Amino acid sequence: MPELLETIATAWVTLLLVGGGVLLLRAQDALHRILALDVLVAIVIALLTIVSYSRDVSYYIDAALVLALLSFGATLVAARHVIRGGRPRS
Amino acid sequence: MLDAVLDVVGAAALLLGLLIATIGLYGMLRRERVFEQLHAAGTVTGPAVVLILVGSVASGSADIITSAALVILFVFITSPLSAHAIAQAAWRREQDADDPRAP
Numbered sequence: 313m314p315e316l317l318e319t320i321a322t323a324w325v326t327l328l329l330v331g332g333g334v335l336l337l338r339a340q341d342a343l344h345r346i347l348a349l350d351v352l353v354a355i356v357i358a359l360l361t362i363v364s365y366s367r368d369v370s371y372y373i374d375a376a377l378v379l380a381l382l383s384f385g386a387t388l389v390a391a392r393h394v395i396r397g398g399r400p401r402s
Numbered sequence: 403m404l405d406a407v408l409d410v411v412g413a414a415a416l417l418l419g420l421l422i423a424t425i426g427l428y429g430m431l432r433r434e435r436v437f438e439q440l441h442a443a444g445t446v447t448g449p450a451v452v453l454i455l456v457g458s459v460a461s462g463s464a465d466i467i468t469s470a471a472l473v474i475l476f477v478f479i480t481s482p483l484s485a486h487a488i489a490q491a492a493w494r495r496e497q498d499a500d501d502p503r504a505p
Binding site for chain 2: 321324334374377391394395
C-alpha cells in the first residue's frame with residue numbers, strides 16, 4: 313500500500329476520532345453516550361487497523377479484536393443497566 | 403499483476419470505508435433522537451469497519467489478513483447485537499415513560 317495513502321488514511325481517521333469526541337460531548341443522556349462510545353470504539357478499531365497496515369505488523373489488529381470484544385460486552389451491560397436502572401429482577 | 407490488482411482493491415476498500423464512516427458520523431451529529439442516531443451508527447460500526455479491514459488484502463501479509471478476517475467475522479456478529487441492545491433499551495425506556503404505573 314502506498315505511503316501517501318496510509319498517511320491520508322491515518323489523518324482522516326484521527327479527524328473522525330475528533331468527531332466522535334464531539335458526539336460524546338454533545339450526548340444528552342446515558343443511551344446517547346453508550347451509542348457514541350460504540351462508534352468511538354469502531355473508529356479506534358479502524359485506526360489500529362490502519363496503523364497495522366502502515367507498520368506491517370499484525371499485533372495491532374489483535375488489539376483491535378480484544379477492544380471489539382470488550383466494547384461489545386460493555387454495550388450490552390450498559391444498555392441492560394439503562395433498562396433496569398440497577399433494580400433487581402422482579 | 404495480481405499484486406497490483408490487490409493493491410488497487412485494498413486502497414479502494416480503505417477509502418470507501420473511510421467515506422462511509424464519515425457519512426455515518428455526520429448523520430449521527432445531525433440527528434437528535436436515539437433511533438435516528440442508531441440508524442447512522444449502524445453504518446459506522448458495520449460496513450465501514452468491515453471495508454477498512456478488507457483493505458488488508460493490499461498488505462500482502464498472511465498474518466495481517468488472517469487477523470483481519472477474524473475481526474471481520476467478529477464485527478459481523480457483534481455489531482447487530484449491540485445495536486439491537488441499544489434499540490431495545492431505548493424502546494423499553496419510552497414504554498416505561500408512557501406507562502403511568504412505571505416506577
